[in-house]
């Protein structure tokens with residue numbers, strides 16, 4: 001059986017390993033983090049199209065059972081006015097809507113499936129260098145160990161080393177000017193928000209929240225900020241974050257100030273994207289997910305795109321005579337969709353930035369309801385949500 005080295009145990013890595021195993025490959029995952037529990041991260045929207053991919057692995061229902069079903073997003077102004085309700089899934093089909101889960105829950109579902117399927121994972125394996133030779137490829141890790149296989153699949157996220165190995169001139173991620181700062185909270189008496197996540201275009205910042213049936217609140221804010229690396233962000237204490245957010249959102253409608261008053265811990269992440277990476281593969285190495293098309297979280301699609309990549313690449317490796325052929329069809333198939341989503345998500349992000357100008361905020365509050373008019377029935381994004389990877393099509397690809 002051919003062997004794939006998979007670098008990264010986030011979303012794309014485990015999914016690629018699971019699909020490859022179904023495709024008749026040996027796959028082994030190498031993850032830089034020392035242990036599964038060490039991953040931070042808050043929560044994320046797994047869109048209908050991502051759930052469709054998980055269904056191919058028999059994991060959809062496991063994830064949905066853990067999450068908050070979210071077929072709609074309500075957009076509110078900072079003056080407590082409902083601007084519009086947007087479908088978070090195919091319009092008119094709430095039963096097929098997206099779901100919001102804690103990031104560690106998505107990781108655990110994928111990890112448990114790998115354990116059940118016997119896919120080995122090595123933790124604490126940070127890829128440093130790739131070496132390709134005539135009959136294979138070797139990954140060298142920071143701890144001095146190495147592993148060899150027939151191909152290497154880089155699922156190593158936005159800061160990918162694989163991307164740079166494929167093309168040393170590959171673009172660096174672009175900072176959006178926004179941070180994502182959020183956490184979990186409980187506000188006594190705050191009713192659940194079944195089926196929706198609420199987004200508030202506040203006067204001085206964007207805020208989103210949902211309340212689960214058990215009363216737990218998932219919240220996030222997108223303050224504008226100069227670029228700060230992860231270490232500098234981590235150096236800011238929870239109390240300092242919360243003091244700043246409480247001030248920034250003090251004039252926002254109920255329950256935003258109450259959620260922030262009850263919050264105790266936060267996670268803070270800079271938002272980057274990669275609109276166009278010219279090369280996704282070279283020789284025996286290919287990259288998947290954020291490594292080649294990181295998208296800002298505004299469209300709630302990054303993890304779902306990574307899942308689609310995983311299934312597409314494994315299907316092509318299954319049905320192609322050579323890995324070169326599979327890699328080139330993979331890139332050609334996936335690039336237009338991934339780049340469209342990155343662009344779309346970026347456009348949403350621009351509406352979140354606030355200059356602080358009262359005129360700009362007033363203009364936005366006037367324009368948004370026009371954009372959002374009839375949004376509930378808007379089928380414009382159906383092609384995003386209805387996407388299906390042709391996993392069941394086993395036609396051999398011409399050489």
Ligand SMILES: Cc1cc2nc3c(=O)[nH]c(=O)nc-3n(C[C@H](O)[C@H](O)[C@H](O)COP(=O)(O)OP(=O)(O)OC[C@H]3O[C@@H](n4cnc5c(N)ncnc54)[C@H](O)[C@@H]3O)c2cc1C
Nearest residue numbers: 008010011012032044045127157180289290297301302303
């Ligand atoms: C704040 C925030 C909110 C988001 N919200 C959403 C959302 O609601 N919905 C959505 O779909 N997407 C969301 N995203 C985007 C989503 O998280 C990514 O698109 C998705 O995680 C991509 O999966 P991936 O496997 O490609 O990368 P990642 O999930 O980043 O996984 C990469 C993995 O590779 C490991 N790694 C890195 N370098 C190495 C190395 N050298 N050697 C070994 N391992 C390495 C990392 O430790 C990590 O585990 C959000 C992102 C952010 C930052």
